[in-house]
Amino acid sequence: MRIVRVTFLSDLLKFSFFCAKMIASQKLMKVFVTRRIPQEGMKVLSQSGIFDVQLWDSNEPVPKVELLRGVAGAHGLICLLSDKIDKEVLDAAGTSLKVISTFSVGFDHLAIDEIKQRGIRVGYTPEVLTDATAELTVALLLATARRLPEAVEEVKNGGWSTWKPLWLCGYGLSGSTVGVVGLGRIGLSIAKRLKPFGVTRFLYTGRQPRPENAAEIQGEYVPLDKLAEESDFVVVSCALTPETQGMCNKDFFAKMKKTAVFVNSSRGAVVNQDDLYNALTSGQIAAAGLDVTVPEPLPTSHPLLTLKNCVVLPHIGSATYATRGTMSVLVANNLIAGLKGESMPSELKL
Amino acid sequence: MWSRFQVKALKRVLISEFNTWTKLDTMQKTQQALPRVYVTRRVPPEGLKILRQSGMCNIELWDSDDPVPRQELLKKVSGVDGLLCVLTEKIDAELLNVAGPNLKVVSTMSVGYDHLSRDELKKRGIRVGYTPDVLTDSVAELTVALLLATSRRLIEAVNEAKNGGWGTWRTMWLCGYELSQSTVGILGLGRIGVAIAKRLKPFGVKRFIYTDVAPRPELAAQIQAEYVSLDELAKESDFLAVCCALTPETQGICNSALFNKMKKTSIFINTSRGAVVNQDDLYNALTSGQIAGAGLDVTVPEPLPTDHPLFELKNCVILPHIASATIATRNAMSALAANNLLAGLKGEAMLKELKL
Numbered sequence: 001m002r003i004v005r006v007t008f009l010s011d012l013l014k015f016s017f018f019c020a021k022m023i024a025s026q027k028l029m030k031v032f033v034t035r036r037i038p039q040e041g042m043k044v045l046s047q048s049g050i051f052d053v054q055l056w057d058s059n060e061p062v063p064k065v066e067l068l069r070g071v072a073g074a075h076g077l078i079c080l081l082s083d084k085i086d087k088e089v090l091d092a093a094g095t096s097l098k099v100i101s102t103f104s105v106g107f108d109h110l111a112i113d114e115i116k117q118r119g120i121r122v123g124y125t126p127e128v129l130t131d132a133t134a135e136l137t138v139a140l141l142l143a144t145a146r147r148l149p150e151a152v153e154e155v156k157n158g159g160w161s162t163w164k165p166l167w168l169c170g171y172g173l174s175g176s177t178v179g180v181v182g183l184g185r186i187g188l189s190i191a192k193r194l195k196p197f198g199v200t201r202f203l204y205t206g207r208q209p210r211p212e213n214a215a216e217i218q219g220e221y222v223p224l225d226k227l228a229e230e231s232d233f234v235v236v237s238c239a240l241t242p243e244t245q246g247m248c249n250k251d252f253f254a255k256m257k258k259t260a261v262f263v264n265s266s267r268g269a270v271v272n273q274d275d276l277y278n279a280l281t282s283g284q285i286a287a288a289g290l291d292v293t294v295p296e297p298l299p300t301s302h303p304l305l306t307l308k309n310c311v312v313l314p315h316i317g318s319a320t321y322a323t324r325g326t327m328s329v330l331v332a333n334n335l336i337a338g339l340k341g342e343s344m345p346s347e348l349k350l
Numbered sequence: 351m352w353s354r355f356q357v358k359a360l361k362r363v364l365i366s367e368f369n370t371w372t373k374l375d376t377m378q379k380t381q382q383a384l385p386r387v388y389v390t391r392r393v394p395p396e397g398l399k400i401l402r403q404s405g406m407c408n409i410e411l412w413d414s415d416d417p418v419p420r421q422e423l424l425k426k427v428s429g430v431d432g433l434l435c436v437l438t439e440k441i442d443a444e445l446l447n448v449a450g451p452n453l454k455v456v457s458t459m460s461v462g463y464d465h466l467s468r469d470e471l472k473k474r475g476i477r478v479g480y481t482p483d484v485l486t487d488s489v490a491e492l493t494v495a496l497l498l499a500t501s502r503r504l505i506e507a508v509n510e511a512k513n514g515g516w517g518t519w520r521t522m523w524l525c526g527y528e529l530s531q532s533t534v535g536i537l538g539l540g541r542i543g544v545a546i547a548k549r550l551k552p553f554g555v556k557r558f559i560y561t562d563v564a565p566r567p568e569l570a571a572q573i574q575a576e577y578v579s580l581d582e583l584a585k586e587s588d589f590l591a592v593c594c595a596l597t598p599e600t601q602g603i604c605n606s607a608l609f610n611k612m613k614k615t616s617i618f619i620n621t622s623r624g625a626v627v628n629q630d631d632l633y634n635a636l637t638s639g640q641i642a643g644a645g646l647d648v649t650v651p652e653p654l655p656t657d658h659p660l661f662e663l664k665n666c667v668i669l670p671h672i673a674s675a676t677i678a679t680r681n682a683m684s685a686l687a688a689n690n691l692l693a694g695l696k697g698e699a700m701l702k703e704l705k706l
Contacts, residue, residue, distance in 0.1 A: 037521055061518045082518040103521065131554055139498035146495050146676075149508050151669045156661060160653040160670035163438055165394050165680050172676040174487040186378075196486055196548045197494075239398045240650045246645070297516035305512055313507045320502075320528040324521055346679035 030054065031076040034062045037103060041328025048336050069093040077334050080104065082296075086111045090118060099338030105129055108240045108267060112350055122348040123334025125327045127185060132187035133324035136291060136316060137265040141194075141233060144311045145261045145287035146170040149233050156249070171232070171261055171286060173197035179231030181247075182238025182266065183210045184217060188225060190235055191217045203227050206238065228255035233263065239263050240267035248272065250276070254277035261287045265317050268294035277303050280310055290319050361613055384408045384433035385695050386452075390418050390439050394677075397434075397684030407432065424448045432691050442467045446474060455633035458685040461485055463704055464596040464623060472706040479690025480704045481683040482541060488679040490545035491670060492647065493621045495640060497589060499615045500645035500667045502526040516617055527588065527615055527642060530554035535587030537604075538594025538622065539566045539575065545593055547573040559583055563599070589619070596623035604628060609635035617643050621673050624650035633659050636666055647673050655691025696703075 012323075028042040031045070033055045037133040041321065045053055047309055054070055056062040061082055071077055071093040079085055080102040090111070091202040101123040102110065115122060142147060147170045154160050154168070168250065180187045190200055195217060202219040204210070209221040218308040224247070227235065234256065238244050248264070256262070262285055264271050273294060279285050296315055304310050318324065330345060351359070387407040389398070390412055401409055412418040417438040418426075427433060427449040435441060437460040446453065446467070456471065457479035471478055488691060499505060503526045510516050510524070532555055536543040539560040549557050551573070558575035565577040580603070583590065590612065594600050604620070605628040609702070612618070618641055620627050629650060636639050643665040652671055658664050674680065686701060693700040 009578060013697065035363070035521060059520050059522070080519060099638045117672060121496055126658050132528050135498065135528055135530070135553055136502055139502045139504060142491065142495035143504050145670070146492055147666075148669065149505065150674055152505050152667065155654070155668050155670050156656060158656050162417055163436065163671050165391060165436065165684070167415070167675070168670065168672045169675045169680060170478060170672075172488055174491070174678075192552045196552060197491055199500065212547055216528070293507070296519065298511065300512060300514050301377075311504075311508060312511045314511045314524070316502070316524050316526075317520055319523065319525045321525045322528055322530070324525060327520070 029075045030073055031078065031335065031339075032056075032070040032074040033078040034070070035059070035065060035080050035103075037078065037331065038328040039327045040325045041332040044332035045327055045335070047253045048332075049269075050336075051339075057194050067218065071097070075099070075337050076101065078103065078331055079109075080337055081106055081109050083114070084109050087114050090114050090120075097122065097248040099335055101335035101338065103327060103331050105238070106267060107348060108269075116350040121338045121344070122214055123331065123338055123344045124346055124348045124350060125330050125334075126346055128326045128330055129318040129323050130185045130189050132320045133265065133317040134187050134193055136313075136319070137190050137235060137237065137263060138193045139187070140265060140291055140311065141235065141261065141263045142173070144263065144287050144309075145173070145233070147287075170200075171259060173233070175200055176232035177201040177203060177230055178233045179203040179205070179227035180219070181224070181227065181234065181236045182206050182244075183213045184237065184239075186265075187235070187237035187319060188213045188216060190237060191219065194233075203231060207243070224252070225255055228252050229257075231260060232257065233261050236262075236264040236266050236270055238270065240264055240269050244270050246272050248276070250275040250278065253284050254299055258283055258286065260285050261289070263289045265291040267298065269291040273302075275302060275309070276310075280304075280307050287311075289313075359553045386410070386431045387432040387691065387695075388410055388412075388426050388435065390423060390433070390435040391415070391459075393434065393436070393687065394679040394681045394684040397686075397688035399686055399687040401434075401691070406692060409417040414505075417540060425429040427453075431455075432457070432695050434459070434687055434691050435465075436605065437462055437465050440467075441464055441471070442701070443470045446470050446476070454697075455479065455691055457687045457691035457694065459683050460594065462623060463636060464625075466704075468706050476704060477694045478704040479687065479694060481690075481703055484682040484686050485679050486541050486545050488676050489542050489621065489673040490549055492592075492669075492675070493591060493619060494549045496621065496645040496647055496667065497617065497619045498593065498670060500619065500643045500665075501529070501589065503643075505581070505667050506664050513693050520546050527551060527617060529555075529589065531556050532588035533559060533586050535583040535590045536560040536561055536575065536579075537580070537590065537592045539569050540601070541569075541596075542621075543591070543593035544569050544572055546593065547575065550589075559586060562594070565647045580608065581611060585613075587616060588613065589617045592618075592620040592622050592625065592626055594622050596625055600626050602626070602628050604632070606631040606634065609640050613639050614639055614642065616641050617645070619645045621647040622651065624648040629658075629660065632666075633663070636660075636662070636663050642668075645669075647671055 031051045031053045067250045076099045078101045105126045178199050202217045203222045204219045205224045205227045289311040334344045366624045385407045389411045399509045410418045431452045432455045434457045455477045558574045559578045561580050645667040647669045
């Protein structure tokens with residue numbers, strides 16, 4: 001009996017030491033968060049109890065110097081789309097960095113090749129922001145087509161005298177053809193929301209046909225040129241890639257109808273902004289709505305901001321309380337799963 | 351003495367002149383017999399074309415984008431058979447008395463008829479045409495546009511982009527309220543209310559509720575909407591859209607009693623008539639945080655004076671009554687109003703007659 005008790009005690013001691021070491025080593029897992037994120041996400045992170053979280057506790061971007069310092073030796077990184085995670089940042093992080101979890105569905109701010117090379121895993125936030133982004137895109141399309149900001153201005157500056165038959169008339173969706181550039185999750189969601197407004201025809205374009213998505217809206221796959229020529233409303237919702245960069249340029253606008261409305265809520269660089277300005281001022285197209293620009297923010301002196309027929313929003317596609325909260329939880333869960341070596345709820349295939 | 355040749359020539363000239371004179375005389379007399387119509391505004395081209403090409407009436411037009419002054423209107427309607435007006439003209443006892451007994455038909459280029467004294471018109475046996483249906487799509491579309499502009503804070507956002515308030519992307523900046531999983535309430539379920547609901551459905555609205563003077567089962571079935579009391583509508587709606595006609599019963603119905611019951615996160619939209627809303631109560635509700643935001647396409651008065659307190663509020667979007675403002679729709683309204691008028695003059699059935 002004495003021997004058993006002694007053995008049991010030593011086993012117990014060994015186990016305790018082991019646990020302490022585990023806990024201690026897990027506490028050493030450093031996570032750097034580049035911005036204050038919604039409470040829901042922070043709670044998930046802190047409740048996991050296994051990280052040492054360092055937070056740039058501000059609503060403003062982390063300065064580069066601070067970012068480089070913060071990532072040094074980090075195992076995990078939570079970042080926003082305004083943080084460029086390039087070779088310099090990855091080098092500063094060093095070999096400990098295993099997981100990058102971005103607060104976005106776009107990933108053009110991540111140097112994917114470098115990240116892949118280093119075996120780092122990436123989490124992102126598709127799907128949870130689809131509804132909010134599609135909703136904002138439709139809001140932007142309607143505000144542009146029905147001239148809402150112009151109308152609000154007239155009301156405030158005394159331009160509203162009385163009801164007039166042809167004053168501030170805009171373009172209606174009823175009986176129109178809508179062309180979607182990039183019929184992915186967001187593109188399809190936009191199209192579904194436009195359908196009951198009486199759109200008679202949906203066209204779409206992309207690298208290849210998307211028959212499953214297209215079936216839901218009876219969408220017709222066409223080349224980019226044809227989409228430009230035949231659409232009354234053009235909605236751009238593709239990813240930014242080397243192929244789509246600058247795709248909406250003067251050739252594109254030249255083919256569009258004079259009465260057409262152009263909307264972009266994907267990434268600013270898909271559009272050549274100088275060509276867009278010319279198209280709007282020369283009457284090549286009727287109006288444009290942008291939720292994304294190059295750069296962001298767009299300088300207040302930019303010519304596009306002077307045009308009555310151009311509506312510019314400051315990248316608020318996913319900006320609802322509910323969605324940003326949900327995104328933050330997903331971001332946190334992606335990170336935790338990645339650092340535990342488990343499968344992430346939403347992992348970006350590199 | 352004249353030669354025979356000269357006499358024949360003279361006869362030809364005289365006969366020709368006589369024929370022409372007779373034609374002109376007949377034309378004049380016929381014109382004087384044509385019904386007289388007064389058109390109170392430069393309505394969109396389709397309608398004017400229809401009236402002119404009908405050859406059926408003598409048209410006098412206030413050829414301007416701005417309203418005809420009251421005195422001028424009273425002068426011009428005297429003795430007319432038909433009147434084509436827009437919503438800025440009050441067709442009341444005073445005007446109808448001045449117009450006189452010839453007036454058979456009043457055709458308004460609007461679906462709203464609160465500017466018409468229905469009792470006075472009925473008394474005098476005057477028929478009324480109006481323009482429902484042709485503007486439903488356009489109005490529903492603008493109402494949804496206004497709802498989204500309000501809930502997603504578009505006007506604030508546009509201003510921030512222009513005035514330097516736009517820094518880099520931030521996680522909680524300019525967040526709004528989404529339609530996904532929400533309850534939408536409609537005050538007054540008519541054609542326009544149903545059309546609005548149909549457009550909101552794919553945004554992921556979980557539940558549609560409505561209130562009205564009585565249940566509207568056929569319309570409600572189209573959108574699976576549940577009939578509730580005004581109080582319940584206020585308590586349960588995340589988005590409340592007012593689509594009722596302006597009547598003595600609905601006047602001022604959106605007041606502090608209603609706003610008190612609404613959710614702090616709710617959005618209030620009115621595209622019906624300004625007088626349905628108590629604007630002072632709305633101002634208080636918006637400033638005290640009783641509701642999150644409001645969008646109005648109609649106000650009292652119109653235009654709303656630029657120093658009105660509602661303009662100070664970031665969470666209040668005001669549009670200058672543009673719900674039916676697309677070229678296609680306004681032309682369709684104009685054409686329908688013209689056709690209603692002609693049918694009334696001929697004593698035939700109108701395409702869209704208002705039951706008085």
